[in-house]
Amino acid sequence: MLKKIILSSLIIFTFSSLEAQKLNYFVEASHFLDNREYSGNSDKYAISQTMLGARLNGMLGAKIDSTQGFMAGINYLYEYGDKIDGNTPTINLFYHYQKDGLTGLLGSFPRRGLLDYPLALLSDTLDNYRPNIQGAYVETKGSWGYENFWCDWTGRQRSNVRESFLAGFSGRIKLSQTLFFDHYFYMYHKALYAGHLEDDHIRDNGAFALLLGADFTRYTNLRELSFKAGALGCYDRDRPDPKLHFWAGGFVQAHIYANKIGVDASYYRGGKLKVANGDGLYQSGNYGRVDFAYIPVENKYVSSRAAICFHMVNGALLNSQQLSLILELGAFCKTYHNKMSK
Secondary structure, three states: OHHHHHHHHHHHHHHHHHOOOOHHHHHHHHEEEEOOOOEEEHHHOOOOEEEEEEEEEEEEEEEEEOOOEEEEEEEEEEOOOOOOOOOOEEEEEEEEEOOOOOEEEEEEEEEOOOOOOOOOOOOHHHHHHHOOOEEEEEEEEOOEEEEEEEEEEEEOOOOOOOEEEEEEEEEEEEEOEEEEEEEEEEEEEEEEOOOOOOOOOEEEEEEEEEEEEEHHHHHHOEEEEEEEEEEEEOOOOOOOOOEEEEEEEEEEEEEEEEEOOOEEEEEEOOOOOOOOOOOOOHHHHHEEEEEEEEEOOOOEEEEEEEEEEEEOOOEEEEEEEEEEEEEEEOHHHHHHHHOOOO
């Protein structure tokens, strides 16, 4: 009887406490298509495949006060044609803090809207198949630009799982109303299985980008007109090899959009980038990409993008098609994602 009274009291206290706070909710429904028509020598860099599915991300939480709160929920991926339990749902469970240009997140939280790395460093498939950062994220932001630091824990050492994590920083320094300097870095560490199996090696991998950019949008009637140029690079070591191996090269990128139609173009030439979580086509050392994009639907709730993409890999012309549609609802969407937009 005493246990029932205590349990009932805890439930009443919990709901009374939540009732006194401001409840937040967030629902994201997204659909994606990425059809990659790769062939020839490109197969050794990236797989020719079609990725098609839908993701439902739902969270509920409360604001403790005007600066902090917590959220909990489920992020579930269903790939069309697969079983309903074909993918294990990802748990959302995190604390968030925002005040005077400082943002902090601790726990398991959605990646979308936080990191905007070049595809050579972090592939665009991560949003579809590993949507959460599980660790911590801190960002400071002001009229000078922004800087963030993050750590993503991806595995605890067990007999069938390697200890692994990613950690890095990125940011933008505004040099003038037009010029800016973007910088990105992360390291990836993959340790041993428990028990140290034979032929089991520790891997150290990392990548960086240093890009000088110019945004001319404010001088035009275009939706966007911006350019970047600089260097991409990476290092890799498979222990017990004592030597770190480095690769680097030049990179240029352009974004030109008029209303709902635009072009995203990039070109890399240099060392064969061996980046654990990056787009494999950059391993060729000679890779250009042009996306002809269209934005079919865009409003306060829905964002979308359709694109025909051409890939030039060592002189060979490949193609892919992409389609994404994202629906966001909820107060948390407004208080968090919009503030995090760059």
